[in-house]
Structures are given as C-alpha cells and as structure tokens.
Amino acid sequence: MSDNAALVALLTALADDELILGHRHSEWTGHAPHIEEDVAFSSIAQDEIGHAGAYYSLIAKLTDQATDQIALGREPSDYRNAVLCEQPNGNWAFTLARHWLYDHADDIRLAALESSSHEELSAIATKLRREERYHLLHADSWVQRISSGPVEGRARLIDAMTEAFTDAMGLFEPIELEEAAVKEGWLPVPSAEMKARFVERTTTALDDLGLPTEVRAIDDRAAEFVASSSGDLIENAAAGEGPSPLPIAHGLGGRKGRHSPDFEILWTEMTSTYQENPGATW
Amino acid sequence: METYEVFRRSGHKEPFEHAGAVIAPDPDMALMMAKECFVRRREGDHLWVVKRADIHSFKDESILEIAADKSYRFASAYRDVIQKREKALVRAQELEQKT
Numbered sequence: 180m181s182d183n184a185a186l187v188a189l190l191t192a193l194a195d196d197e198l199i200l201g202h203r204h205s206e207w208t209g210h211a212p213h214i215e216e217d218v219a220f221s222s223i224a225q226d227e228i229g230h231a232g233a234y235y236s237l238i239a240k241l242t243d244q245a246t247d248q249i250a251l252g253r254e255p256s257d258y259r260n261a262v263l264c265e266q267p268n269g270n271w272a273f274t275l276a277r278h279w280l281y282d283h284a285d286d287i288r289l290a291a292l293e294s295s296s297h298e299e300l301s302a303i304a305t306k307l308r309r310e311e312r313y314h315l316l317h318a319d320s321w322v323q324r325i326s327s328g329p330v331e332g333r334a335r336l337i338d339a340m341t342e343a344f345t346d347a348m349g350l351f352e353p354i355e356l357e358e359a360a361v362k363e364g365w366l367p368v369p370s371a372e373m374k375a376r377f378v379e380r381t382t383t384a385l386d387d388l389g390l391p392t393e394v395r396a397i398d399d400r401a402a403e404f405v406a407s408s409s410g411d412l413i414e415n416a417a418a419g420e421g422p423s424p425l426p427i428a429h430g431l432g433g434r435k436g437r438h439s440p441d442f443e444i445l446w447t448e449m450t451s452t453y454q455e456n457p458g459a460t461w
Numbered sequence: 462m463e464t465y466e467v468f469r470r471s472g473h474k475e476p477f478e479h480a481g482a483v484i485a486p487d488p489d490m491a492l493m494m495a496k497e498c499f500v501r502r503r504e505g506d507h508l509w510v511v512k513r514a515d516i517h518s519f520k521d522e523s524i525l526e527i528a529a530d531k532s533y534r535f536a537s538a539y540r541d542v543i544q545k546r547e548k549a550l551v552r553a554q555e556l557e558q559k560t
Contacts, residue, residue, distance in 0.1 A: 229529045309528035316524070460545075 183241050185359035186297060188259070189366055190241075192354045192434055193288070194234035195260035198250060199442075200281060201227030202449050203268055212271055223278075223314055230307050237299055251453035255446045261349040261433040265442040272332070272339035275325070279318040280340075280347040280381065286311055287376050288350075296364030326388040337390055344381070344392075346430030351377060354434050463512055465491035467499050470507035477509055488512075 204224035211217035231250065239246045263281065268274045289311060292304035325332045351374030360366040368376075382392045432438070462484050469480040480499040485491035491510040500508060519525065532538040 225531075225533070226529065229531070233529065306528050309523075309526065313524055 185356035185363065186300075186365050187238055187241055188355040189357075189360045190234045190238045190300070192259040194231045194238065194250075195258045196231075196264050196281075196285075196350070197227045197234065198231035199258070199260040199445065200264040200277075201225070201231060202445060203264065203266075204274075204278070206268055207274065219317065223317065226310055226314065230310070233303050233307065237303065247453060248457070251450045252457060255438060255443055256436040258438065258442070258446070259354065259434050259436060260438075261346075261352065262430045262439055262442075263343065263346040263349050263433075265433070265438060265445055266343075266346065267441050270335065270339070272325075272335035273343060275318070275321050276336060276339035276343040277347075278314075279322050280343050281350070282311060282314045282318050283381055283384070284347060284350045284373075284377050286315055287373050287380065291368035291373060292366070294367045296367070300365065323388065326390050340385070340390060347377070347381075348374065349430030349433050350374075352431050352434040462486055463491075463514070465495070465510040466513050466516060467491075467495040468509040468511065469495075469499055469505040471505050473506065477507070480504075482513065483510070485510075 201224050204220060204227060208217065208221045208224070211220050232246065235246045235249050238244070238249055242249075245252075263277060266273075266277070286308070289304045289308040293301055293308065295301040295304065322336070325336045327333075351370045353370045354360065354366075357366065357370060361369050385392045463486070464482055464484055465488070466482050467480045468477040470477045480495075483491050483494040483498060485494050488510055492508060495508050495510055499505070
C-alpha cells in the first residue's frame with residue numbers, strides 16, 4: 180500500500196461512479212423520447228465518461244498504470260461505483276430520477292472537492308463542476324416540467340424517485356480508507372456530512388416541486404434510514420451483521436466492491452472491446 | 462415601438478442569417494422597414510422579423526463554454542486512425558506470408 184492508497188481509493192470511487200453512470204446513460208442513444216433529447220442525453224453520457232477519464236488519468240499518474248487498464252481492465256469486484264449508477268435504465272422516469280439525484284449529489288461532492296488539499300483533484304473538481312452546471316440545468320428542467328405536467332408522467336416520476344432515492348444513499352456510503360483521506364484533507368467533507376447536505380437539498384427541492392419525499396419502504400428500516408439520516412442499522416444489515424440482511428436494492432455495498440447481478444452484464448459489455456486486445460490504443 | 466431582429470436568406474438553399482434590427486410599431490411595418498434597410502441591393506430572397514422580446518437566451522452564457530476535453534467530437538482527433546489502419550494491414554500481410 181502506497182502513501183497514496185486513500186487518495187487512489189477516493190479517485191476510484193469518483194471515477195467509477197461517472198464511468199458506470201455514463202455507460203448506462205449511453206444506452207439511451209437512439210432510444211430517448213425524442214431526437215433532440217437523444218442528442219442531449221448522449222452528450223451528458225459522454226461528459227460523464229470524460230469526467231471519469233479525468234479522474235482515471237490522475238490515478239494512472241499516481242500508480243503508473245495505463246488509463247484504459249484502470250477503466251476497463253479490472254475485475255467487477257474492483258469497481259467502487261455506487262449501486263445506483265449500475266441499475267438498469269428501466270424507463271425514462273427512472274433514468275431521469277437517477278440523473279437528477281446523481282447530479283445533485285455530484286454537485287455537493289464537487290463543491291466539497293474544490294477545497295481538496297490535493298491541488299490536482301481540486302483543479303479537476305473546479306473544471307468538472309462547470310460542466311455539471313449544465314447537467315443540473317438539464318435534470319431540473321425535466322423534473323420541473325414532468326412534476327407539474329399530466330398525471331401519468333407525474334405518477335411515473337413519483338414511483339421512480341421513491342425507488343431511486345433509496346439507492347442514492349449508496350453514493351454517500353463511506354469510501355475505503357475514508358478516515359485517512361479526510362485526515363489528509365483530500366476529501367475535505369466526510370461522506371456522512373455530504374449525505375446530510377444531499378438529503379436536506381433534495382427533500383427541500385422535492386417539497387417545492389410538490390413531489391413526495393418518502394422513500395419506498397422495502398422494509399421498515401429503509402424508511403427509518405432516510406427519515407433519521409442514520410445509516411448505522413442499514414450499514415450493519417447490508418454487511419450481513421444485522422438480524423436480516425437487506426437486499427442490495429438499498430443501494431449499499433458498491434463502495435466495498437459488492438455489486439448487483441446487473442453490474443456483471445454491464446461490465447461484460449463495457450469491457451468486451453478492451454478485452455479483445457488489452458494493449459491497443461484507440 | 463418595438464425592436465425587431467431581422468433575418469435574411471440570401472438564396473433558396475441558404476440558411477436564414479441575422480442581418481440587423483429595425484424599430485417599428487408592428488410586424489408588418491417591421492418587414493417593410495427591413496426590406497428597405499437590408500434587402501435593398503438584392504441581398505436576399507426572403508425576410509423574417511422577430512420581436513426581440515420573443516428571443517430567448519441563457520442568462521449566463523458561460524454555460525456554453527466547453528469545460529472538459531471534447532477532442533473526441535472533432536475529426537482531427539482521429540487523424541492517426543488512417544496510419545494505424547495502414548500499419549495493421551502491413552502486419553496482417555506479413556502474418557499471411559509467414560503462414
């Protein structure tokens with residue numbers, strides 16, 4: 180383990196979130212609700228993958244590896260993205276709810292990282308945040324219109340939002356070696372604090388939009404989890420230490436390399452070209 | 462009086478392009494003024510006038526700036542693909558000769 184291990188762990192989680200969500204977003208290319216949105220959403224997918232590239236390049240520099248090797252040459256259990264990012268797109272409502280939740284979470288995260296003690300990471304955060312402003316505008320514009328639009332779209336969005344909101348908590352599951360990363364100032368705000376900011380911001384926004392803020396209760400503790408913002412119970416249960424292990428649907432485990440079966444399918448497709456000839460340059 | 466932005470088309474297959482603006486009380490008057498101001502020397506075969514207040518723009522134009530690397534959207538980023546392909550063809554031929 181190098182001195183940089185905690186920094187690499189942090190960058191890996193950030194990069195993997197962006198790569199995997201970008202990959203999911205890209206699956207809409209050619210299928211989005213209308214042609215202009217198809218182009219817009221595909222651009223966002225490219226942006227997210229580009230952001231992953233910025234983080235991977237820094238990891239490559241720190242660990243003396245090739246960027247492609249890090250992005251596409253690892254085993255599924257080496258990926259540290261939140262489970263939310265790997266969930267299949269389902270319908271447009273779920274895609275949109277996830278996009279909205281993720282980009283608000285990412286904004287909170289990037290705002291924190293702008294004051295990272297690691298200069299290169301701080302510079303990346305500032306750069307990416309400029310582009311993420313457009314993602315937020317895009318997500319907010321859609322959510323605002325659908326939440327005040329016809330009842331079918333609104334009902335679908337409510338369903339999707341309650342489903343995605345539970346999983347979004349996984350974005351703030353502590354990363355590996357987080358204590359060290361916080362101590363060094365690489366991660367200036369601990370995940371738990373960012374989660375509190377995220378819950379406050381999104382529940383306020385959902386209230387303003389007239390959308391319900393409860394989450395779909397897979398069991399009672401799921402509801403309690405968000406209501407109290409206290410992750411301990413869920414944390415233990417997800418680790419198999421609680422009385423009844425919770426399903427992965429709670430969105431936790433990703434930061435420890437535990438993924439849903441859907442991730443394996445995504446990984447196989449995403450890495451298939453790379454695996455054909457791992458050393459090739461494109 | 463209102464400000465109207467004037468768009469002019471220089472030919473059948475050309476796009477409308479912004480030519481300037483006129484001040485007029487209504488769209489018909491704006492068209493008349495625009496004809497005299499902007500198509501007086503056969504610069505175009507079609508005119509649009511749009512009330513400036515009906516034009517929308519980003520409040521903060523910096524959102525249009527490209528923040529991250531977007532080289533993959535430019536053909537120039539793929540210039541070396543041709544050389545790579547030629548090299549690959551040579552390699553393939555060499556392999557074929559060996560077998």
